[in-house]
Amino acid sequence: MSSPLLLSYDTEPHPIASPTLAALLSRWLPRQRWFAHRERAVTGVSVTAATELAPDVFHLLVRVEQTGLPQDSACYQLLLGAVTDLPPRLQGCLLGRMEGSHGQDLLVYDALYDPRATILLLDRIRRGGVMGALRFESFPRSAVPAGLMPRVLDAEQSNTSIVYGDEVILKLFRRVQPGINPDLEIPGVLARHGYTRVPPPVAWFHTSQPFWGTLGVVQPFLRGATDGWTLALQSALAQGDFSGHARELGRATGELHVALAESFPVREPAAEHHTRLADQMTHRLLHAAATVPALRSHVPGLREVFIKLATADGGLHLQRIHGDLHLGQVLRADDQWHVVDFEGEPAKPLAERRADRSPIHDIAGMLRSFDYAAHIEKAARPEWATRCRRAFCDGYGATGLFDPQDIPVLLHAHEADRAVYEVLYEATHRPDWITVPLRAVARLARHH
Numbered sequence: 001m002s003s004p005l006l007l008s009y010d011t012e013p014h015p016i017a018s019p020t021l022a023a024l025l026s027r028w029l030p031r032q033r034w035f036a037h038r039e040r041a042v043t044g045v046s047v048t049a050a051t052e053l054a055p056d057v058f059h060l061l062v063r064v065e066q067t068g069l070p071q072d073s074a075c076y077q078l079l080l081g082a083v084t085d086l087p088p089r090l091q092g093c094l095l096g097r098m099e100g101s102h103g104q105d106l107l108v109y110d111a112l113y114d115p116r117a118t119i120l121l122l123d124r125i126r127r128g129g130v131m132g133a134l135r136f137e138s139f140p141r142s143a144v145p146a147g148l149m150p151r152v153l154d155a156e157q158s159n160t161s162i163v164y165g166d167e168v169i170l171k172l173f174r175r176v177q178p179g180i181n182p183d184l185e186i187p188g189v190l191a192r193h194g195y196t197r198v199p200p201p202v203a204w205f206h207t208s209q210p211f212w213g214t215l216g217v218v219q220p221f222l223r224g225a226t227d228g229w230t231l232a233l234q235s236a237l238a239q240g241d242f243s244g245h246a247r248e249l250g251r252a253t254g255e256l257h258v259a260l261a262e263s264f265p266v267r268e269p270a271a272e273h274h275t276r277l278a279d280q281m282t283h284r285l286l287h288a289a290a291t292v293p294a295l296r297s298h299v300p301g302l303r304e305v306f307i308k309l310a311t312a313d314g315g316l317h318l319q320r321i322h323g324d325l326h327l328g329q330v331l332r333a334d335d336q337w338h339v340v341d342f343e344g345e346p347a348k349p350l351a352e353r354r355a356d357r358s359p360i361h362d363i364a365g366m367l368r369s370f371d372y373a374a375h376i377e378k379a380a381r382p383e384w385a386t387r388c389r390r391a392f393c394d395g396y397g398a399t400g401l402f403d404p405q406d407i408p409v410l411l412h413a414h415e416a417d418r419a420v421y422e423v424l425y426e427a428t429h430r431p432d433w434i435t436v437p438l439r440a441v442a443r444l445a446r447h448h
């Protein structure tokens, strides 16, 4: 019987694809911040594409099976090294040992932390062309300088980003899905439209195996930027006033929606749009409650919120939106807000993330983020969040679009839906944080 780890493009088993590697990965993957459903046992790992960037550096796509999840549901991107001698500074990145094809003892490690490997990767992207299953592209050709020193970004991330010489940032999508990633698509279209609040993609790469999908994007690095979450947290902890920043954020969000509406098609919702949306929100709620028991007592209250949405008049138009807007996705640099990470909510399928939606979803995302900042570290600071909320909505309304406070039923339902998403997100990725969205769910379910 052939090994399940045979590579798709190889007729011979590759040294990196062995049952030992699968065993190493099934222990290592669930310990990674970006790995989804860490609580579910890994029942199978197989290499579906491998590209040798150097004799000891491998770009891999691995399929992971987990208890209770549909087969073929997750494909992860990895950069692994396999050497006979690992320098002490990389010991913390060691996955374990395996026997090489010549019987040698190989040390397998996470090569994203090895500058030699990530320099090689950026160099491949810069030069363009095809290598194994990988296709590299850049525009304009000269946009990615050579010879920059890499460092892995130390951020709470769903993916992994590497900053090169404070000039460019390469984001590697950890969980890969078929199709173009909106984090390449949207900034690309906005850049062509002349919109400057979003860093433009200057290079990217795709895979053709086991499906066609985006693997990574290079953008200019915004030097000296501070993300909105850090700024908001400082302000909330000091009981400071964040309303100036929040108002500008509201304006920036409105301007982003205008730019997106000018760059992509805009649709009027169908007559039954709210009913259908309320059904989808209820479905998501029931799914989340089946996974997170603490949500169950709030189901009746939240259902009421969604019933009100179903019967509400007047829908907003539908358009491409950010999809996962929160304080961690906005960066303050050069005295203005920049917006990053158009990937959407990472757990959702790409088709859903690329669908046209109501801009209110983004507004609800940012309002929820003020609430997160206000409820972090035990002490609740609801007045701080209320001030931010008002300022943000005023700023949004000042762009001439609409004031979100004038459509309370829609806003309430979208905030509730977003809080349910967050409960599930925290249960999957950061169980210690789950009380933050759970408290919001309780509040939103009570005040319908």
Ligand SMILES: Nc1ncnc2c1ncn2[C@@H]1O[C@H](COP(=O)(O)OP(=O)(O)O)[C@@H](O)[C@H]1O
Residues within 6 Å of the ligand: 153, 155, 156, 157, 158, 159, 160, 161, 169, 171, 199, 219, 220, 221, 222, 223, 225, 227, 328, 329, 331, 340, 341, 343
């Ligand atoms: N162009 C950029 N310049 C400077 N920092 C950036 C840039 N893009 C992203 N970042 C930083 O990287 C962090 C993570 O990026 P993001 O795209 O949100 O990744 P993820 O989807 O993995 O969370 C951001 O919060 C921000 O601090």
Ligand SMILES: O=P(O)(O)O[C@H]1O[C@H](CO)[C@@H](O[C@H]2O[C@H](CO)[C@@H](O)[C@H](O)[C@H]2O)[C@H](O)[C@H]1O
Residues within 6 Å of the ligand: 156, 157, 158, 159, 229, 324, 326, 327, 328, 329, 341, 343, 344, 345, 346, 365, 368, 369, 370, 372, 373, 422, 425
């Ligand atoms: O990784 P992404 O930035 O794409 O987004 C995911 O992770 C976020 C956390 O890193 C998560 O955001 C939640 O926590 C934030 C504080 O860390 C808070 O500001 C957000 O409001 C809250 O939703 C996000 O939901 C998730 O998609």
